[in-house]
Amino acid sequence: MTKWKAVIFGFILAVMVKSFFAQYEFVGLLIVGFITGYLAHDGAIGGMWNAAVAGALGTIVCAILFIIIATLGGSLFGIFGGLTGFTLSGITSITVIIGYLIYYAIVMGITGAFGGALASKK
Known part of the structure; x- marks a missing residue:
């Protein structure tokens, strides 16, 4: 079912x-979702x-990139200052990451359905 x-x-x-x-x-995710659904050719x-x-x-991947940037570029002391700052805000930011996970999946999924339906018609 998944077209990798x-x-x-x-x-x-x-x-x-x-x-x-x-x-x-938002507009970019709509377009990317449509393109992904169209490329899937799976209805x-x-x-x-x-x-x-x-x-x-x-x-x-965007969350991982954020962690790397927050960890390595956090303060004058390099990795230790950034790691401390990220650890303090890490518990609360997990809800933000889950929210974005749901947001991306819904927005891209809706337009992906349109793209897949368009691609499956002959």
């Missing part, structure tokens, strides 16, 4: 949208599934 070629391509595009076009995140349900998986992977 479409998921990996959508995942890369989702990370690019979050990293470089954060002010246009509406398959397109929704593949786009949601790509969005979830994109969220996880």
Whole structure:
């Protein structure tokens, strides 16, 4: 059911949208979800599934990139200052990461269903 070629391509595009076009995140995720669903060629349900998986992977990688940036670039003391700051806010930020995980999966899944439905028609 999961077309990994479409998921990996959508995942890369989702990370690019979050990293470089954060002010246009919603519109970018809509477009990326549609492209992922279209590339899946698996109908509406398959397109929704593949786009949601790509969005979830994109969220996880963006969260990991945030952790690396917060840990290594946190203060004048290098890794120790950033690690302390991230540890203090780490428990509360897990809810934000889960919220983004759900947000990416829903937004990309909806338009992925449209892309998959369009691709399955002849």
